[in-house]
Amino acid sequence: RNFRSADVHSKDFPTNMAVKFMGDELSKETGGKDNIKVFGDSALGSEKDTVEQVKIGAIDMVRVSLASFNGIVPESMIPSFPFIFRDLAHFRKAIYGAEGDKILAAFDKAGFVGLAMYESGSRSMYAKKPIKTVADMKGLKIRVQPSDLAVAMVTAMGASPAPMPMAEVYSGLKTGLVDAAENNIPSYEEAKHYESAGVFSETMHVMTPEVVVFSKKVWDTLTPAEQVALRKSAKASVAYYVTLWDAKEKEAKAAVLKGGAKIVPASEIDKASFVTAEKPVWDKFATTPELKALVQEVVNVK
Amino acid sequence: MDLFNSINARLSEWALRAASVCLAALGIVVIYGVVMRYAFNDAPPYVEQVALLLVISVAMFGAAAGVHDAGHIGLDSVVKLLPAKGQFWCLFVVELLTIAFAAIVLWGCEHMATSTRHDTIPTLGISEAWRYVPPMIAGVLIILFSVKHMLALFTKKAAA
Amino acid sequence: MELAVLSLSFVLFLALGVPVAFAIGLSCLATFAVEGLPLATAMQMMVSGMNVFSFLAIPFFIFSGELMLHGGIADKILDFARSMVGHMKGGLGLANVMASTLFGGVSGSPIADTSAMGGVMIPIMKREGYSADYAVNVTTHASLTGALMPTSHNMIIYAFAAQAAAGTIDGHVIRGVSIGDLMFAGLVPVFWIMVCMLIAAYWQAVRNGFPKRADGSSMLERFPGWKAVLTTFIAAIPGLMVIVVILGCVMGGVTTATEAAAIAVAYSLFLTAVIYRTMSKDKLIKSLKKASKTTGVILLLIGVSNMLRWQMAYLEIPDAIEAALLHATQTPWLMLLYINIIQIFLGIFLDMAAHILITTPLFLPLAMQMGVGPVQFGMMLLLNCALGLVHPPVGTVQFVGCAIGDISIGEATKTAWPYYLAIWIAINLVTYVPAFSTWLPSIITGHPVF
Ligand code: NA
Ligand code: NA
Numbered sequence: 018r019n020f021r022s023a024d025v026h027s028k029d030f031p032t033n034m035a036v037k038f039m040g041d042e043l044s045k046e047t048g049g050k051d052n053i054k055v056f057g058d059s060a061l062g063s064e065k066d067t068v069e070q071v072k073i074g075a076i077d078m079v080r081v082s083l084a085s086f087n088g089i090v091p092e093s094m095i096p097s098f099p100f101i102f103r104d105l106a107h108f109r110k111a112i113y114g115a116e117g118d119k120i121l122a123a124f125d126k127a128g129f130v131g132l133a134m135y136e137s138g139s140r141s142m143y144a145k146k147p148i149k150t151v152a153d154m155k156g157l158k159i160r161v162q163p164s165d166l167a168v169a170m171v172t173a174m175g176a177s178p179a180p181m182p183m184a185e186v187y188s189g190l191k192t193g194l195v196d197a198a199e200n201n202i203p204s205y206e207e208a209k210h211y212e213s214a215g216v217f218s219e220t221m222h223v224m225t226p227e228v229v230v231f232s233k234k235v236w237d238t239l240t241p242a243e244q245v246a247l248r249k250s251a252k253a254s255v256a257y258y259v260t261l262w263d264a265k266e267k268e269a270k271a272a273v274l275k276g277g278a279k280i281v282p283a284s285e286i287d288k289a290s291f292v293t294a295e296k297p298v299w300d301k302f303a304t305t306p307e308l309k310a311l312v313q314e315v316v317n318v319k
Numbered sequence: 320m321d322l323f324n325s326i327n328a329r330l331s332e333w334a335l336r337a338a339s340v341c342l343a344a345l346g347i348v349v350i351y352g353v354v355m356r357y358a359f360n361d362a363p364p365y366v367e368q369v370a371l372l373l374v375i376s377v378a379m380f381g382a383a384a385g386v387h388d389a390g391h392i393g394l395d396s397v398v399k400l401l402p403a404k405g406q407f408w409c410l411f412v413v414e415l416l417t418i419a420f421a422a423i424v425l426w427g428c429e430h431m432a433t434s435t436r437h438d439t440i441p442t443l444g445i446s447e448a449w450r451y452v453p454p455m456i457a458g459v460l461i462i463l464f465s466v467k468h469m470l471a472l473f474t475k476k477a478a479a
Numbered sequence: 480m481e482l483a484v485l486s487l488s489f490v491l492f493l494a495l496g497v498p499v500a501f502a503i504g505l506s507c508l509a510t511f512a513v514e515g516l517p518l519a520t521a522m523q524m525m526v527s528g529m530n531v532f533s534f535l536a537i538p539f540f541i542f543s544g545e546l547m548l549h550g551g552i553a554d555k556i557l558d559f560a561r562s563m564v565g566h567m568k569g570g571l572g573l574a575n576v577m578a579s580t581l582f583g584g585v586s587g588s589p590i591a592d593t594s595a596m597g598g599v600m601i602p603i604m605k606r607e608g609y610s611a612d613y614a615v616n617v618t619t620h621a622s623l624t625g626a627l628m629p630t631s632h633n634m635i636i637y638a639f640a641a642q643a644a645a646g647t648i649d650g651h652v653i654r655g656v657s658i659g660d661l662m663f664a665g666l667v668p669v670f671w672i673m674v675c676m677l678i679a680a681y682w683q684a685v686r687n688g689f690p691k692r693a694d695g696s697s698m699l700e701r702f703p704g705w706k707a708v709l710t711t712f713i714a715a716i717p718g719l720m721v722i723v724v725i726l727g728c729v730m731g732g733v734t735t736a737t738e739a740a741a742i743a744v745a746y747s748l749f750l751t752a753v754i755y756r757t758m759s760k761d762k763l764i765k766s767l768k769k770a771s772k773t774t775g776v777i778l779l780l781i782g783v784s785n786m787l788r789w790q791m792a793y794l795e796i797p798d799a800i801e802a803a804l805l806h807a808t809q810t811p812w813l814m815l816l817y818i819n820i821i822q823i824f825l826g827i828f829l830d831m832a833a834h835i836l837i838t839t840p841l842f843l844p845l846a847m848q849m850g851v852g853p854v855q856f857g858m859m860l861l862l863n864c865a866l867g868l869v870h871p872p873v874g875t876v877q878f879v880g881c882a883i884g885d886i887s888i889g890e891a892t893k894t895a896w897p898y899y900l901a902i903w904i905a906i907n908l909v910t911y912v913p914a915f916s917t918w919l920p921s922i923i924t925g926h927p928v929f
Contacts, residue, residue: 021793027645058643060792060840066527073434075520076793088439088447127437158360164441168364179362180442182532184642185735188659192732207654212926338771339764342538349535349741353734371530374778377538378529381775382500391498391776392830392875396888398496413497420501423508427522434519454526 020053020235022078023067028057031265032080032227035135035258039229042250051243053078072128074234083134083228084164092123094302095312096134097225099170099295100288102315108136108224111318113255119311121228130231132251135258137201138266139221143210144197147279148218150287151175151294160186160198169298170222174291183208190214199223206269211278218281220291229254327467331387334460338380345373364442372440375450379457386417387464407476414469418462425458481794485510499830500776504783507790516793521786528785528836529778532737533639533658537632537781538774539740543721543747544586544630545766545773550751550758552718553595556581559711566702569684571607572617575600576680579621580673581715584722587630589868589876592622597883605884608690612894613683615884619876619891620898621676623865626831627665627858629725630743633831634661635736636781637857640839646847648929656853658736659729660928663920664854668862668909675901683897717750730923777832784836797841804845811849815910818842819863826867830875834864852929855909858916862906869895 020040024033033055040053056076061067064081068089071079086093095101102108111117112134121131142148144157154174161167163180171178179195189195191213198210199222205211229251236244274280303309352366385391398409428451435447488509492502504525511521547553560578564570579596586592597618604614626633635658642655683689724746728734734742751758791797808814822842825834839860846856868876871888881891909915913929921928 025643027643056792058645058840060643060797061789062524062527066523069431069435069523070520073517073520073523075517088441089437156360158356158362163364163367165364165444168442177356177360177362178364179356180364180367181735182367184533184638184655184658185737188657188729189732189735192730194732194735207652209654335768335771338775339767342542342767342771342774345535345538346542346741346744349539349738350745353738353742357733367532370535371532374535374538374774375526375530377771378775378778378782381771381773382779383775385772385776385779388772390772391500391779393496393498393502394493395496396871397494409495412495416492416495416497416505417501420504420508423518424522424525427519428526430517430519431523431526450526450530451522454522 018051020051020077021061022053022055022080022229023061023070023076024055024057024080025059025064025067026057028055030057031258031261032135033057034261035254036078036080036229038257039133039250039254042253043246046246046250047243051246068230071230071232072234074232076232077235078132078229078231080135080227080229082137083226084162084166086124086127086228086230087164087166090123090127090129091305091308092120092311093228094166095120095308095315097166097223098299098302098312099173099222100292101299101312102224104221105136105139105224107318108226111315112136112226114318116311116315116318119314124230125233128233130233130236132229132231132248133255135227135229135255136262137225137227138203138262139219140199140201140223140225141218141220142197142199142222143205143214143217145214145216147216147281148197148220149281149285151290157196158194160189160195166298166302169301170295173294173298175294186210187213201266202273203265203269205278206273206276209276211273211276215277216279216281217273218286219283220286220288221283222291222295323470324467327387327463330460330463331384334380334387334457335384338377338384341373341376341380345370345377348373368440368443372449376453379453380460383457383460383464386461387467389468403479407472410472411469414465414472417465421458421461421465425455425462428454428458481510481514482796484513485790485794493828499833500779500783503780503787503833507783507786510790520789524786524789525782528788529782531639533635534778534781536635536737536740537777538770539744540587540630540632540635541591541773541777542766542770543740543743544588544591545770546744546747546751546758546763547582547585547718547721548591548595549762549766550747550755552585552747552751552755553578553582554599555711555715555718556585557596557599559708559715561700562703562707562711565700567681569609569681569689570700571600571604571609572613572680572684572689573677575604575614575617576621576673576676579618580624580669580676581719583622583625583669584628584630585718587625587628587632587634589619589622589625589865590879592625593619593876593879594883596622597880601880601884608692609684610687610689610894611884611886612890613687613689615880615886615891616895616898617676617680618883619869619880620895620902621673621680622876623862623868623902624669624672626861626865627669627672629662629665629722630740631665631861632740632777633835633861633864634658634665634857635740636832636835637661637839637861638736640836641843641853641857643840644843644847644853646844648847648850648852649927651927651929653847653852653929656857660854660920660924661857662726662729662736663923664858664916664928665861667919668858668905668916671908671915672902672905675904676898679897679901683894717754721746721750780830780832781836784833787833788836788840791837792840797844800841801845805848811851812911814845814849815851815859818846819859819906819910822860822863823866826863827870829864829867831864831868834867835860851910851913852917854920854928855913855916858909859906862902862909866899866902866906869899 124131356362432448432451489506564573
């Protein structure tokens with residue numbers, strides 16, 4: 018079969034390239050029996066729409082931000098906790114390792130099969146001025162994604178969260194409707210936010226990964242061999258994705274610098290001040306003993 | 320028959336009033352959000368989601384009232400070419416198809432509400448299923464209004 | 480097979496007289512059933528299509544248009560236009576064009592504009608010796624400019640449909656389209672449409688000797704003097720200011736484009752209730768109800784169009800159309816001509832909201848490959864869709880106009896060609912001269928616009 022997979026990014030974005038790669042691997046594994054057709058550009062709907070379609074079995078797979086599952090799979094919130102990862106190495110070890118597998122396994126009870134997670138860089142603050150300590154955040158109007166976790170995170174920093182759709186952020190920054198926003202470098206570049214918020218401070222506060230999810234309804238109709246092949250090709254796509262993503266980040270960084278943006282490197286950020294402010298947020302969202310244990314496990318990864 | 324018509328007329332009026340109240344509330348909540356953010360630097364995070372629930376209510380109740388008053392845009396130039404009997408059956412089939420559509424809206428939205436009842440709407444904390452309630456109510460109303468139009472067709476035919 | 484079910488059932492339902500929204504919905508559902516897809520997904524796409532944050536602007540713009548209409552703002556604008564050009568040959572026609580264009584900016588909606596201006600002007604014009612078809616056609620065609628104004632809810636729909644636009648033009652990477660850019664992009668085309676329409680209306684009036692009463696007498700209005708022009712202009716300013724208020728809120732960082740629509744409602748209410756004191760409780764409730772019903776009709780159309788969009792993407796129809804058109808030609812001007820012709824053809828069947836949502840994903844990627852950016856394409860599309868509103872069989876603005884003028888669709892269509900031509904010329908200017916739509920927004924926002 019030709020599994021249909023949805024994505025909101027354009028066809029040549031790393032997530033889409035990686036799922037296509039996964040399809041090629043799957044085709045090899047199954048002797049040409051199965052493959053994956055990627056529908057990019059939100060053609061089948063928003064992240065929320067397509068997650069629901071996967072659940073109901075209208076489409077077979079989807080690649081979305083893990084944040085899209087926050088209201089569905091509580092475990093999916095953990096990688097989005099502010100400063101839960103010390104650095105990229107820590108993230109990779111946990112998410113591409115046993116802890117990541119535990120989070121993916123949690124999708125099962127919500128009617129999904131979690132196949133793989135991909136990194137999406139780290140989100141950092143950008144504004145007209147540098148943000149080096151949590152004190153610099155005081156009173157700033159920060160655009161956040163419309164999610165409880167993002168609102169709580171920005172509030173804990175002493176700033177005032179202004180949830181608004183991504184499409185309105187460019188003019189919002191330009192006109193001063195919001196003072197700052199936060200995202201990873203490729204989005205900062207692609208949405209041209211550097212034109213009006215020219216200082217990108219590497220606060221690296223959140224490292225929400227992407228996730229590739231399969232429909233449980235469809236999954237249960239597959240042969241065990243197909244299921245194994247799907248899992249195997251999903252895992253195989255991670256390394257391929259990481260190469261593409263690394264290149265994308267480097268390219269984006271060069272482009273924003275060329276566009277006149279200034280980058281405040283992570284070494285100049287008083288990270289400790291942020292971490293102290295954000296600890297209460299973890300407790301607010303890790304409400305059950307199981308979630309608390311998993312948080313601890315992620316933190317303990319050396 | 321007259322009772323059924325007057326109940327329908329009242330339901331349509333209530334639907335329109337409900338839609339109007341939601342529209343007014345929509346305006347108030349959005350402007351409240353602007354004022355809080357601009358003047359007090361304190362944007363209420365729930366505005367977007369409340370507004371989305373309100374707009375679906377305005378739309379679905381308004382659309383149902385539109386069916387009662389035959390306000391939806393359609394094409395009648397082909398049907399008008401037919402003889403009276405053909406016109407009658409065309410109008411009958413149109414009502415039948417409208418009922419079919421509304422029934423699927425009711426059924427499909429019930430299905431979606433069940434499927435999403437454990438998911439929460441961010442910043443509000445209530446179930447996603449609420450999003451599908453206004454279309455379900457509208458589905459019921461549209462069925463009633465179409466039955467009314469259908470009965471009116473037969474009455475007119477009997478009179479003629 | 481699926482494609483045949485989709486298209487044939489749609490044409491059948493439409494011919495039977497099923498309202499367009501239900502016809503689109505039912506033909507999609509039939510296709511879902513044939514493919515064995517869950518019908519609940521169709522409903523999900525319908526609801527999520529209506530539940531888009533930027534679409535909040537739709538009920539707001541419709542509501543503010545109703546407030547302006549019931550609050551008598553339309554009359555003030557009309558008084559100004561009449562005092563300025565009412566004394567010329569075909570004066571009421573010219574005044575109608577001007578007033579319809581200006582009120583189009585206030586209401587942002589061709590239908591609201593036609594009911595507002597037509598309701599007042601068409602009976603007066605008929606009485607003063609203009610033929611009914613002339614009065615109707617002048618009103619309906621000039622009202623189309625509303626679709627390109629900053630208050631246009633159709634522009635909001637387009638901005639949403641175009642958000643996935645991606646490509647490179649002149650070395651600039653393009654992602655999506657900014658509502659702010661679009662709001663300024665329509666102003667220059669609107670001005671030229673008004674000029675083209677004034678010429679067409681004048682020419683028709685001179686040719687037919689309007690005004691010409693049944694008893695043979697012909698009375699031109701007397702020029703009331705520049706002082707009267709100034710007085711009526713000042714009286715009309717507060718109404719016209721709604722455009723400035725909206726653009727000011729967005730540019731000044733007070734609101735997002737979506738929220739600006741709510742500010743437009745507040746402004747209209749303030750203006751009619753406090754300044755002019757023309758708004759009563761009854762009129763307010765009437766406006767609310769009318770706006771709610773119109774919102775329902777339009778958002779339902781948007782919802783089912785989203786269902787159809789999903790169905791077409793699932794069947795990979797956009798890719799097939801793109802391949803077919805690229806096979807037909809690689810020459811930009813020819814491709815754009817094809818796109819415009821297909822758009823006019825689709826305008827025969829589709830209402831505006833459905834037309835925008837369905838055709839943007841089909842043609843915007845192609846247009847971008849031909850070097851046309853999303854702002855310029857948006858103006859092309861909005862104009863094409865608007866033109867569909869005044870030609871039969873599904874021409875909602877024409878319905879309204881003909882109902883007011885008490886003439887048949889056929890009578891109106893027979894003499895509509897000069898105005899049709901005027902707008903068609905404007906479409907081609909927008910299509911082949913990018914600066915026509917992109918110059919003003921790039922000057923004002925200070926960044927390149929495509
Ligand atoms: Na409008
Ligand atoms: Na038409």
